[in-house]
Amino acid sequence: MFRSGFVAILGRPNMGKSTLLNRLVGQKIAITSGVVQTTRHRIKGVVHVKDKNSKAKGQIIFLDTPGFSKAMDKLGEYLTTESQTALTEADCFIMVVDITEPPGKGDAWIAEQVQATGKFVLLVLNKVDRLPSPVTRQERREAYTALFQDYPALSTLNISAQTGKNLEKIPETLIRKLPEGPSYYDEDSVTDQRIREMTAEIIREKVLRNTREEIPHSVAIGIEKFIETPDKTLIEAYLYVDQKSQKGMLIGKNGSMIKAIGTQARQAIQPLVDTPVHLDLQVRVKENWRKDIPFLKSLGLAPPKGS
Ligand SMILES: Nc1nc2c(ncn2[C@@H]2O[C@H](COP(=O)(O)OP(=O)(O)OP(=O)(O)O)[C@@H](O)[C@H]2O)c(=O)[nH]1
Ligand SMILES: [Mg+2]
Structure with missing residues (x-):
């Protein structure tokens, strides 16, 4: 069975x-x-x-x-x-x-x-x-x-x-506790997440791991572009923060922080795609985004309309 x-x-x-x-x-x-x-x-x-x-x-x-x-x-x-x-x-x-x-x-x-x-x-x-x-x-x-x-x-x-x-x-x-049932996924699939979603999540992980205190909870990632050409994968992502002061922290001295996040994220994204990854990260201020329902929806962080 x-x-x-x-x-x-x-x-x-x-x-x-x-x-x-x-x-x-x-x-x-x-x-x-x-x-x-x-x-x-x-x-x-x-x-x-x-x-x-x-x-x-x-x-x-x-x-x-x-x-x-x-x-x-x-x-x-x-x-x-x-x-x-x-x-x-x-x-x-x-x-x-x-x-x-x-x-x-x-x-x-x-x-x-x-x-x-x-x-x-x-x-x-x-x-x-x-x-x-x-x-x-x-x-x-x-x-x-x-x-x-x-x-x-x-x-x-x-x-x-x-x-x-x-x-x-x-x-x-x-x-042993599960009922008799169909095979929902192919033998070789391990997740239902799409590459785009995983990319955003990987970038967020690198932010969480490289920053402290106020930044972690205040960042949301939006994938603006995800273009696969025969010889490269172009990804452009926005890192939304709550406040202007956080923007500076996330960029770091001479851009050192955002550079580190970008390098680590690119290395982690690379195995998911077939061609070399070009990753462009931009930090944007979006005040009170955690309370902004339309914005949360646009990032898939709130229930869609009608539900
Ligand atoms: N020492 C030790 N640390 C662990 C173990 N499992 C997880 N951790 C650490 O615990 C922390 C939290 O792990 P996560 O897997 O992100 O926890 P989570 O329950 O998914 O957290 P949320 O998504 O925030 O609810 C990380 O720093 C992990 O490395 C373990 O078995 N031993
Ligand atoms: Mg978790």
Whole structure:
């Protein structure tokens, strides 16, 4: 029997959801960083599950989601909606928590939401590589499973999305919980994201990783041009910031910051296309863009009209 279905990866911001998705599909499809609210879209990653004789036995479509957090503005509201949609769409869940911290209110709230669905939950305690003491490990495991008292459809696993520890157990556990179903994706596809979207996300990752404090949450990327000619790929992207002062920071002394972002982004985009990448980045000020619904829509960061 061929099984298939959707598994949403849920959790608070910064727990390692996107890192886990990348490891599971074996390819970097979601950007990651140490800053909260890194993920802004639901990103699908496909894992093709085979049996001992390498015969296809199923397909798991993982949905990475933005971390659930308190909605502070229109962007925050959209991120929460994205995660909530995943609750209804998915067949089962991975809830990611950080084993290096005790459970907080946010974890309790998410646990409540997933239990209300009655669907299977795989609770993964991530970042176990940073918690060497077995005693604390046991204590944390008990504290987190206590959020699921008497919930029958629960399994728990300690993992490290970073080192890969125990990750091979995840598809094994989940495939059994999925219904009989079709093969939604070809054997060679691992994501539904288009190159254009991935390009914007890669640029944003490089901004997040090269800047600090006020910049990270205040940047949006718009791909103005994406032209593939027989001998090159021309990409022009705008980096929108909230305030004039941020523009200077993002450009850096003599343009050093934007240059570094551009170089790193180009290197990461290159494997996605067939010809040499020419990347042109421009910083623009767009005041209060995080509250500007038409602008958010134009970047695919708000629900389309009528929904
Ligand atoms: N030590 C350690 N760090 C990890 C592990 N998994 C993820 N991280 C780090 O945790 C940070 C957050 O990872 P992400 O994958 O971006 O987290 P996220 O849950 O997708 O975050 P949002 O998209 O903001 O909700 C990054 O700095 C990762 O490198 C792990 O197993 N061990
Ligand atoms: Mg993420």
